Amino acid sequence: MRQSKLFTRTKKEAPADEVSRNAELLARGGFIHKEMSGVYSFLPLGLRVLKNIENIIREEMNKTGAQELFMSSFQPKENWEKTGRWSAMTDLFKVSDSSGREVALGPTHEEIIVPILKNYVSSYKDLPVAVYQIQNKFRMELRAKSGLLRGREFLMKDLYSFHASQEDFENYYEIMKGAYRSVYERAGIGHLTYLTFASGGTFSKYSHEFQTITPAGEDTIYLDEDSGIAVNKEVLGGDVLDQLGLKKEKMVEHRAIEVGNIFDLKTKYSAPFNLVFTDEKGEKQPVLMGCYGIGLGRLMGTIVEVLSDDKGIIWPESVAPYRVHLLSLGEGEILREAEKVYEKLRAGGLEVLFDDRAGVSAGEKFADADLLGMPYRAVISERSMKEGGIEIKKRNQEKGEVMPLGKLVEILNA
């Protein structure tokens, strides 16, 4: 991508109404654009990050055997009345059409997926089933805040699993724990993300959250550094610590952001819709459920909170919009040389953002490269040419190194 053609531009100043680090940097870089409180559009650079995150999650979910589908955002009121959540869920968006008929804008999809599965699940032979989607959710947050960390409209991966027995559910639940672990590792925040015990739903004593340690977090967790297990402050009392064999004195308090959660739903949603199966003995049994969520925008915001410095974002290679940011410092011969390099890198299958802008100072190009945060910065200038090639520097390193083009391609393809 040629930066001269990119319709977005970087800004020196952050918007006055953004306070959080993730929103400041993402807005300055032109990754996102705020439409209203808690609602953001994703611009070309931001969308590339979001899609990379989406693909990581999709791959890991597929590995567990889950099947992807796509459910509607408009949801029948009757379904929500059946589970009691039409009135109980305070942040449910309700909209009505011109005839006055009310529908919900989906904040989650238990009320949709369970009736769908009623059409297809009738025997123990039909179980287990796991389905997921990556889709926009709507929640009337009374106070949206912290940029991408708490929004009213946001992209979410929600997965629902259906089981004939508690044992089968627990087996899958453990598989999902591993899948989530892999998602955070691949997204570059694994080293700061911990499995955390949290308060559960009505039927389940605990649920699990994945919490990433950052001062920007809204939750307080207590981490046992030896085991890597954390407990949310909201359930710290009681007998949780005893059950886990942890000692309060040994645990360290941290602020953290919830980047995912997994729940044991038991029959909470299968029961209202009478989702049952016939077991081997010919008897009807309720289907057991689990649900598992990851907010993609929140994950993106968390990455920025955790992986950035005072100059800008430091994208992990796995989610960066482009792998290399190629800067041409100068015009004429320098620019022509840079064009050749750009074509060669692209021919080698590399994703390159090429700062080919004319009349932009070297300082501004460097500042933009730091702000936008591609993992590698490659510079072609009079100086680099004199020294025999291209200077390459990793975003997270201070010093670069000048090398011939061939070696650059080799390193970047490694």
Add this chain to the structure above:
RNA sequence: CGGGCUGUAGUAUACCGGUAGUACACGUGCUUUGGGAGCAUGUAGACUGGGUUCGAUUCCCAGCAGCCCGACCA
């Protein structure tokens, strides 16, 4: 949803009861290229409604919007 703060060009801001200044960005011309360049020049602005006043962007009230604190967050 309670409390507080704030609404001025695309962005960030300044001043002011007598119709608004600066910087960035953008346009034009020339000069510049290793850490957000220089000179010249141009375009562009008071959230909405009501009130007070000779006159309101400025003061008052309401609405709307945004942010912060709290409550809430399967």
